[in-house]
Amino acid sequence: MESLPKLYVVRHGETEWAASGRHTGRTDVPLTAAGEAAARKLGARLVGQPLARVWTSPAVRASRTCELAGFGTVAEVDPDLWEWDYGRYEGLKADEIRAGRPDWVIFRDGAPDGESPADVAARADRVIARVRAVDGDTLIFSSGHFLRVLAARWVGLGPEVGALFKLSTGSLSVLGYDHDPTEPAIHLWNEVSRAVATQIP
Numbered sequence: 001m002e003s004l005p006k007l008y009v010v011r012h013g014e015t016e017w018a019a020s021g022r023h024t025g026r027t028d029v030p031l032t033a034a035g036e037a038a039a040r041k042l043g044a045r046l047v048g049q050p051l052a053r054v055w056t057s058p059a060v061r062a063s064r065t066c067e068l069a070g071f072g073t074v075a076e077v078d079p080d081l082w083e084w085d086y087g088r089y090e091g092l093k094a095d096e097i098r099a100g101r102p103d104w105v106i107f108r109d110g111a112p113d114g115e116s117p118a119d120v121a122a123r124a125d126r127v128i129a130r131v132r133a134v135d136g137d138t139l140i141f142s143s144g145h146f147l148r149v150l151a152a153r154w155v156g157l158g159p160e161v162g163a164l165f166k167l168s169t170g171s172l173s174v175l176g177y178d179h180d181p182t183e184p185a186i187h188l189w190n191e192v193s194r195a196v197a198t199q200i201p
Helices: 016-020 033-046 060-068 094-098 117-132 144-154 159-164
Strands: 007-011 053-056 138-142 172-177 184-191
Touching (some): 007 144, 033 060, 117 138, 117 144, 117 159, 138 144
Parallel strands (some): 007 138
């Protein structure tokens, strides 16, 4: 049986804001030394994978991860891959937000003066449509909350389901299909441990 195309999904390496739990939407925060090391490790993990297209978020943390992983010369910038626009919650930690909104969940409630879950889902749907139009495997570099919504939308679920998909910095995930393209599936999620090239599911 001919192999079905896959979407390789990379969350950018660590930043100081990510490490401290601050919501980082459109603020350009650089990678830490650990984040740069993780990006190089991801490059070793992905070496030799035949890719038809590579896309990266415009965010420096994503594009630098892409560059250090070895894909900077072939990647295209896709504005739809930006992280969630957190509006007034930009730079805040979850406990700071919940001090005023105890039941707040980004995937259900969105952010004031920022994006709603429906807004982010619409961007994810556009990315998915472009990926599914590619003849071959694709690779994207983006940020945590956006990628969690993208995973939910990949398998036909609402953006609120993104709350169930924990995603670490410097991680690799793989989205694809089961028997055919009418059966989207998650093949691999949140892998952070391997540093050498082995066959990816």
